[in-house]
Amino acid sequence: MEHGSPTAEFLGFTFNLANILMITVTSVIVFIIAVLATRNLSMKPTGMQNFLEWVVDFVKNIIKSNMDWKTGGRFHMLGLTLIMYIFVANMLGLPFSVVIDGKLWWKSPTADPVVTLTLAIMVVALSHYYGIKLNGFGHYMKGFFSPMWFLFPLKIIEEFANTLTLGLRLYGNIFAGEILLGLLAGGLATGVGGTVAAIIPTIAWQGFSVFVGAIQAFIFTMLTMVYMAHKVSHDH
Amino acid sequence: MFVLGAVAEHSGLNSGDIIFQLLMFLILLALLRKYAFGPLMGIMKQREEHIANEIEQAEKHHQEAKKLAEEQRALMKQSRQEAQALIENARKLGEEQKEQIIAAARAEAERLKETAKKEIEREKEQAVAALREQVASLSVLIASKVIEKELTEQDQAKLIQEYIHEVGEGR
Numbered sequence: 001m002e003h004g005s006p007t008a009e010f011l012g013f014t015f016n017l018a019n020i021l022m023i024t025v026t027s028v029i030v031f032i033i034a035v036l037a038t039r040n041l042s043m044k045p046t047g048m049q050n051f052l053e054w055v056v057d058f059v060k061n062i063i064k065s066n067m068d069w070k071t072g073g074r075f076h077m078l079g080l081t082l083i084m085y086i087f088v089a090n091m092l093g094l095p096f097s098v099v100i101d102g103k104l105w106w107k108s109p110t111a112d113p114v115v116t117l118t119l120a121i122m123v124v125a126l127s128h129y130y131g132i133k134l135n136g137f138g139h140y141m142k143g144f145f146s147p148m149w150f151l152f153p154l155k156i157i158e159e160f161a162n163t164l165t166l167g168l169r170l171y172g173n174i175f176a177g178e179i180l181l182g183l184l185a186g187g188l189a190t191g192v193g194g195t196v197a198a199i200i201p202t203i204a205w206q207g208f209s210v211f212v213g214a215i216q217a218f219i220f221t222m223l224t225m226v227y228m229a230h231k232v233s234h235d236h
Numbered sequence: 237m238f239v240l241g242a243v244a245e246h247s248g249l250n251s252g253d254i255i256f257q258l259l260m261f262l263i264l265l266a267l268l269r270k271y272a273f274g275p276l277m278g279i280m281k282q283r284e285e286h287i288a289n290e291i292e293q294a295e296k297h298h299q300e301a302k303k304l305a306e307e308q309r310a311l312m313k314q315s316r317q318e319a320q321a322l323i324e325n326a327r328k329l330g331e332e333q334k335e336q337i338i339a340a341a342r343a344e345a346e347r348l349k350e351t352a353k354k355e356i357e358r359e360k361e362q363a364v365a366a367l368r369e370q371v372a373s374l375s376v377l378i379a380s381k382v383i384e385k386e387l388t389e390q391d392q393a394k395l396i397q398e399y400i401h402e403v404g405e406g407r
Contacts, residue, residue: 008252010252013251014249014250014253015253015256020253023256027263031264031271035271037276038271038276041275041279042279043279043282049276052276053276053280056273056280078265084268112253114249114257115253115257122258
């Protein structure tokens, strides 16, 4: 399904208005979920508070599995925002997509490589920043030449590879899911027979996409913490 | 300034999206920290402390209860011993008293028997003395009567018999 994207120029930057819309929608949904869940905080948690506390503990465990909590605690909020944002973003494209005048407006923001790579670069940049901040510049530079000095080129490549794989893995999974959903809905479901035939695979693929979306959100957060730990930890 | 792109295809990099995504993410992060996860983590921390406190308290209480039970047990043991001693004492005392009472009763009985015997002895002597006196006076009477009447031997014997008989009856 080839759709165009509604672009606009503003102050010399190119904006994909669909992305802008979906990023905003995702952020707002995440914020609303979080605020609704924490509106009536109590010592004895109920309902949504339980869920959000579970998320908090879940991210905490992800961080703890990579580094000790004393260093990792500062990434807690980052991990929480990442996992919730990416999960919601992944889910948004599943129920439907909106195409107006051949331009795709409603989709997962994570089905765009620009968005996912932005997140990936942000994460990697943060890992470098904290690597220097917590361990000092000397230790940070030494990381590129250990364990052997001639691994330096590989280390440089690794940084770019990390960034690319982190962003493109998310993009690829979500984009592929949406493409297939688009094919099932738009390509197969054209007459009565086609619609009936499309129902079961669509439902199955949507279920699978929910699974993939959740897994990708988890993987993104997990890898973020892995890269952070790699830069921040002392024994490397 | 806002010009909807006429070209449908991506014409190069959407640099604006990058900035917007970054900005939105940072805003979202800040908002979440301020309005959602900050308070949530606060309350989680509070609960953690609360639970730790409760556990500590419970442990303290448990310790106290244990100590109290120990004390109670010791007290119980002591009081049981005391009670045992008291009973023992009382029994001993009772035994002693019994002995004393029996001894006293025996002595009393002995004394009573003794006095009774003495009384009997005295009574008997009195009786004998009285009899003797009477016999003497009777003898005098008989003799006077005999003399008065000049009785036969048989009459005399008969008289004596009669008097003796009389005496026997009078006693």
